[in-house]
Amino acid sequence: PYLQLPVGDKRRSGFLIPNAKYTTKNYFEFYLPYYWNIAPNMDATITPHYMHRRGNIMWENEFRYLTQAGAGLMELDYLPSDKVYEDDHPKEGDKHRWLFYWQHSGVMDQVWRFNVDYTKVSDSSYFNDFDSKYGSSTDGYATQKFSVGYAVQNFDATVSTKQFQVFNDQNTSSYSAEPQLDVNYYHNDLGPFDTRIYGQAVHFVNTKDNMPEATRVHLEPTINLPLSNRWGSLNTEAKLMATHYQQTNLDSYNSDPNNKNKLEDSVNRVMPQFKVDGKLIFERDMAMLAPGYTQTLEPRVQYLYVPYRDQSGIYNYDSSLLQSDYNGLFRDRTYGGLDRIASANQVTTGVTTRIYDDAAVERFNVSVGQIYYFTESRTGDDNIKWENDDKTGSLVWAGDTYWRISERWGLRSGVQYDTRLDSVATSSSSLEYRRDQDRLVQLNYRYASPEYIQATLPSYYSTAEQYKNGINQVGAVASWPIADRWSIVGAYYFDTNSSKPADQMLGLQYNSCCYAIRVGYERKLNGWDNDKQHAIYDNAIGFNIELRGLSSNYGLGTQEMLRSNILPYQSSM
Numbered sequence: 001p002y003l004q005l006p007v008g009d010k011r012r013s014g015f016l017i018p019n020a021k022y023t024t025k026n027y028f029e030f031y032l033p034y035y036w037n038i039a040p041n042m043d044a045t046i047t048p049h050y051m052h053r054r055g056n057i058m059w060e061n062e063f064r065y066l067t068q069a070g071a072g073l074m075e076l077d078y079l080p081s082d083k084v085y086e087d088d089h090p091k092e093g094d095k096h097r098w099l100f101y102w103q104h105s106g107v108m109d110q111v112w113r114f115n116v117d118y119t120k121v122s123d124s125s126y127f128n129d130f131d132s133k134y135g136s137s138t139d140g141y142a143t144q145k146f147s148v149g150y151a152v153q154n155f156d157a158t159v160s161t162k163q164f165q166v167f168n169d170q171n172t173s174s175y176s177a178e179p180q181l182d183v184n185y186y187h188n189d190l191g192p193f194d195t196r197i198y199g200q201a202v203h204f205v206n207t208k209d210n211m212p213e214a215t216r217v218h219l220e221p222t223i224n225l226p227l228s229n230r231w232g233s234l235n236t237e238a239k240l241m242a243t244h245y246q247q248t249n250l251d252s253y254n255s256d257p258n259n260k261n262k263l264e265d266s267v268n269r270v271m272p273q274f275k276v277d278g279k280l281i282f283e284r285d286m287a288m289l290a291p292g293y294t295q296t297l298e299p300r301v302q303y304l305y306v307p308y309r310d311q312s313g314i315y316n317y318d319s320s321l322l323q324s325d326y327n328g329l330f331r332d333r334t335y336g337g338l339d340r341i342a343s344a345n346q347v348t349t350g351v352t353t354r355i356y357d358d359a360a361v362e363r364f365n366v367s368v369g370q371i372y373y374f375t376e377s378r379t380g381d382d383n384i385k386w387e388n389d390d391k392t393g394s395l396v397w398a399g400d401t402y403w404r405i406s407e408r409w410g411l412r413s414g415v416q417y418d419t420r421l422d423s424v425a426t427s428s429s430s431l432e433y434r435r436d437q438d439r440l441v442q443l444n445y446r447y448a449s450p451e452y453i454q455a456t457l458p459s460y461y462s463t464a465e466q467y468k469n470g471i472n473q474v475g476a477v478a479s480w481p482i483a484d485r486w487s488i489v490g491a492y493y494f495d496t497n498s499s500k501p502a503d504q505m506l507g508l509q510y511n512s513c514c515y516a517i518r519v520g521y522e523r524k525l526n527g528w529d530n531d532k533q534h535a536i537y538d539n540a541i542g543f544n545i546e547l548r549g550l551s552s553n554y555g556l557g558t559q560e561m562l563r564s565n566i567l568p569y570q571s572s573m
Helices: 083-088 451-457 558-563
Strands: 020-021 027-031 032-039 042-051 054-065 070-079 097-108 111-121 143-154 157-168 175-190 193-206 211-231 232-248 268-281 282-285 294-306 343-354 362-373 393-403 409-419 425-438 439-448 469-484 485-493 501-512 513-530 534-549
Touching: 111 157, 143 501, 425 451
Parallel strands: none
Antiparallel strands: 020 027, 020 534, 027 042, 032 042, 042 054, 054 070, 070 097, 097 111, 111 143, 143 157, 157 175, 175 193, 193 211, 211 232, 232 268, 268 294, 282 294, 294 343, 343 362, 362 393, 393 409, 409 425, 425 439, 439 469, 469 485, 485 501, 501 513, 513 534
């Protein structure tokens, strides 16, 4: 026979269906995967991937395993030489280009946990030049993380290391945690109280020799008094945050006149925190307006107090501004990480209303909230622009809404306004018509202000030309059967700031019980040319054959095609 298919649960080694496509960055591409059934608990897929423009074959090797220590996947992709890269970078000579990926998760003896999430590539242009399941051209970095954890009742501890490979050629500076220890101890129902002690010790190392480095030790005991019943809750919490920094390699930073803060060798920071969070739930039947429907009204009030501590002598190793959507208004922290803990003397108020039908399915909800600051929120870091403005009062507003208009129509949107940025920080809306998994139309809008991007992204991204006007995009995705066994999918996103499309995709698929054939075209954003100050696009034409099993439980495959897009489809329902 020309083709042999395994039946039942048994696997067998052999060649898989080849695939081909044409792209502007690699020209003609051809894949011929070979599946190797090594053992019942491990297998591999070896794929020679020919790229005409690169003038060579990339060997893509995927290995999967299952052991007593857990399950994992390894991928090693290797291109012996790349004539395009060598022409663009003649000083580097014969360039070997590669990717290594390792993902592992496992538990031993019910108490030990092992996790690996490791991605490393040969150079910063790798994901711009090659399509990969393990990264994309929009990624700013790759993560290499190893962790070992131990957990028993009321106690857990994790030792980890984390490094980053930054893909920005102008600024490759990044901090790695080598190593990091996290410890948690819980003791709930201690009378009416719940208690927790969190501890962390971490050593930060920079990829550059002249950047500050530090050892940070943090201890955070917490006590809660939770009170609740079926119509409300009141949670009172007190904690103490004690942090010690031992910083080294500060001479270069402190001697630079552009740096506003002067770092100290040794810093101790002790900050108490007090919080009271109350919620109520009111419920009523909507017999007059909508028989069988129920409406809830859920007000929430939170008071948070954290005293001010000057943190200008501490370098920012791992803190960044957190997004303030509705749920984010009730966070304890303005920043992620521990290096910047903002003072707080504030009241957060919010209200949510929900509508349920007679089957207890949520049909509609809307939430609106605000933070009112009695005193300005500060860290003492002169590099944070809005801390120079003595602003109090209502500074942050956020709202979210969801409306399941009918079984086929859904609407979801959100907006955040921050007076510290003097602008709408972010907003998004999505309207979807969904008849079934293969028949849908979705309209999208997303916005992020340039002020918000500058506050949240590292400076080498936020000051880039493509972000100077923020992000303002409208788009649509759709899929629909056009004939028996035939379906079409498409996506189009347009950036109104640059007046250019961000992503375009069109796909056609034929589907049967035994196989599927796909033909697709995509034009996607693939980077930014800093010299010419314009976007770089990649055009791709793909052809794919997929063999199906003997089961008839297959859709038309449109969901998979939409989710493989650079701006993947996410349901609003």
